Each structure stands twice: as C-alpha cells, then as structure tokens.
Amino acid sequence: MTTDASAALLRVAVPNKGSLSVAATEILREAGYRQREDSKQLTLLDRENGVEFFYLRPRDIALYVGEGTLDVGITGRDLLRDSGATAEEVMGLGFGRSRFRFAGPAGRYSDLAELAGTRIATSYTGVVRAFLAERGIDASVTRLDGAVETSIQLGVADVIADVVETGSTLRRAGLETFGETILESEAVLVTRGSSVPGGFEVFRRRVEGVLVARSYVMMDYDIEELHLTAATALTPGIESPTVAPLRREGWVAVRAMVPREGAQRLMDDLYDLGARGILLTDIHACRL
Numbered sequence: 107m108t109t110d111a112s113a114a115l116l117r118v119a120v121p122n123k124g125s126l127s128v129a130a131t132e133i134l135r136e137a138g139y140r141q142r143e144d145s146k147q148l149t150l151l152d153r154e155n156g157v158e159f160f161y162l163r164p165r166d167i168a169l170y171v172g173e174g175t176l177d178v179g180i181t182g183r184d185l186l187r188d189s190g191a192t193a194e195e196v197m198g199l200g201f202g203r204s205r206f207r208f209a210g211p212a213g214r215y216s217d218l219a220e221l222a223g224t225r226i227a228t229s230y231t232g233v234v235r236a237f238l239a240e241r242g243i244d245a246s247v248t249r250l251d252g253a254v255e256t257s258i259q260l261g262v263a264d265v266i267a268d269v270v271e272t273g274s275t276l277r278r279a280g281l282e283t284f285g286e287t288i289l290e291s292e293a294v295l296v297t298r299g300s301s302v303p304g305g306f307e308v309f310r311r312r313v314e315g316v317l318v319a320r321s322y323v324m325m326d327y328d329i330e331e332l333h334l335t336a337a338t339a340l341t342p343g344i345e346s347p348t349v350a351p352l353r354r355e356g357w358v359a360v361r362a363m364v365p366r367e368g369a370q371r372l373m374d375d376l377y378d379l380g381a382r383g384i385l386l387t388d389i390h391a392c393r394l
C-alpha cells in the first residue's frame with residue numbers, strides 16, 4: 107500500500123534566531139520532535155511524527171500562519187500583535203517573557219499624557235500606534251530595527267517603546283520606564299484559528315504535556331487514614347489523588363501531581379499533618 111505522507115504533514119514555523127529560538131527548539135525536542143542540529147538549517151522534515159519545521163524570523167511567523175502558508179507557529183505575543191496578522195494565539199509557552207513599555211530619560215516623564223507631541227522610536231510600530239490611538243494620544247512614531255535605546259541620546263526620539271526583560275539595557279542608557287505596561291509578552295503558539303489541520307491536536311497535546319511536566323511534580327506520601335481528608339485537601343491532584351492501602355493497618359499511600367512552585371512548603375505541611383515517606387519526583391512527559 108502506498109500513502110502520500112506529505113499530504114498529511116503539519117507545517118510548523120519555529121524562530122530561527124533571537125531570544126525565542128533556543129527555548130522554542132528545546133520545547134519541541136522535549137515534545138518528542140526532531141530538531142535541527144545546525145543553526146543554519148532552514149527546514150527539517152520529521153516524517154515519523156508527520157511534521158515539517160520551517161526556521162523563520164519570529165517577526166514573520168504570524169504572517170505566514172495568518173495567511174495559511176504554514177499551519178502552526180511559535181512567536182512572541184508582542185510580535186503577533188504588531189504584525190496585525192489574523193493568526194490566533196492558542197497558548198502561552200512560558201518562556202521569552204517580557205514587558206513592552208514606554209521609557210524616557212530618567213526623571214523626565216511620569217505620565218502617558220506627556221506622550222502628546224513627542225517623537226517615539228520603536229521596533230513595534232503596530233503595537234504603539236494601536237495603543238496611542240486607543241487613548242487618543244497624538245505623537246509621531248518612527249520605526250527602528252533595534253538598539254532603540256540609543257535613539258534618544260542621538261536626538262532622533264524623545265521617548266522609546268521597547269521590550270524590557272531585566273531592565274539593564276534601559277539603565278545603561280540612562281532611561282526609565284513610565285506609564286502602564288503596554289503589553290505583557292511571552293512566546294505563544296499560533297494557528298490560523300479556522301481550518302486547523304487534523305494533525306494539530308496531537309502537536310498541541312504534546313506541547314501542553316511539556317508545559318505541564320515542567321510546572322508540576324509528582325508527590326507520594328504515606329499517612330494515617332484519619333488524616334487523609336485533610337491531606338488530600340492539600341494535594342487534590344489534577345483529577346483526584348490515587349489512594350492505596352498500605353500493609354500497615356490504618357495507613358494509606360497517596361500519589362498526586364502538585365505544582366512545582368510551593369512543593370517544598372507543601373511537604374512541610376504534610377509532614378506536620380503526620381505524613382511520612384514524602385517523595386517528590388520529576389515528571390518527564392504527560393498527557394492529561
């Protein structure tokens with residue numbers, strides 16, 4: 107029997123460079139997909155999993171997906187908004203987190219109303235123009251490709267709007283943020299929204315499995331049955347905790363997934379309740 111495997115391929119766009127590139131490749135690898143070994147490679151066919159990967163500039167990815175040229179993409183929420191493409195965010199991926207902020211010379215600006223009549227430099231003109239229009243603020247917006255912070259010192263802008271992660275680039279340039287955060291960003295999975303191919307559901311579940319495995323751990327403990335209700339209230343699990351009898355009369359073993367964050371405190375609380383043999387183990391992959 108012959109089958110046309112290429113007809114069923116899911117076409118996925120992955121950032122080829124920049125802040126999102128390494129983490130995007132890592133999440134896909136953890137989800138069981140082949141990934142390129144060489145950063146110059148442009149495409150990669152993972153025939154076994156029915157996926158073809160295209161390594162593209164993250165700024166272009168929402169456009170390819172919005173037009174339907176590619177089925178799925180990983181890009182930044184800020185880049186998706188900036189592109190104006192019709193691609194839709196399916197889920198946040200928990201990396202590439204940043205805030206998009208206005209900034210000016212330290213101490214000079216404190217309120218968004220002061221933006222009126224200023225010259226604003228940014229690489230994200232779509233996001234900035236939409237933000238200003240929503241608030242009825244009239245300012246001139248210039249697009250720069252990068253190193254936006256320097257534009258104020260060079261006298262071509264009064265204010266910038268840029269990605270802030272640690273804030274160290276702003277500090278070095280003698281700038282500080284002001285006004286509300288324009289946008290909270292992170293890497294996101296995008297699709298066209300309508301007419302998503304069948305293979306996408308497996309892809310989505312795999313990626314979601316990686317995110318859950320990263321943010322949850324497995325907790326096991328033994329406890330006297332009379333404390334079971336109080337203990338399982340602390341560890342309700344996703345569906346419900348597994349409770350199994352122990353050979354020791356009146357004792358049970360409990361197993362439940364718990365959020366990684368706060369797991370040490372939870373162990374202390376369970377110990378105080380009388381739990382013993384409390385174990386924490388990593389989850390490598392899961393499907394919920």
Ligand SMILES: Nc1ncnc2c1ncn2[C@@H]1O[C@H](COP(=O)(O)OP(=O)(O)OP(=O)(O)O)[C@@H](O)[C@H]1O
Pocket residue numbers: 121123124125126164165181182183184185202203204252269270271272291292
């Ligand atoms: N420190 C950061 N600097 C820039 N972008 C970041 C940072 N942290 C997260 N990001 C996100 O990375 C995406 C920008 O992708 P891009 O490929 O332009 O990265 P970049 O690191 O700015 O690359 P380049 O070297 O081309 O400037 C945006 O979604 C942005 O929010």
Ligand SMILES: O=P(O)(O)OC[C@H]1O[C@H](OP(=O)(O)OP(=O)(O)O)[C@H](O)[C@@H]1O
Pocket residue numbers: 251252253254255268269270271272273274275276
């Ligand atoms: O808050 P921080 O941790 O300092 O990170 C934010 C900086 O990182 C990015 O610059 P990038 O390195 O991408 O250079 P670019 O400005 O040329 O794009 C961004 O444009 C900011 O300048």
Ligand SMILES: [Mg+2]
Pocket residue numbers: 252
């Ligand atoms: Mg950059």
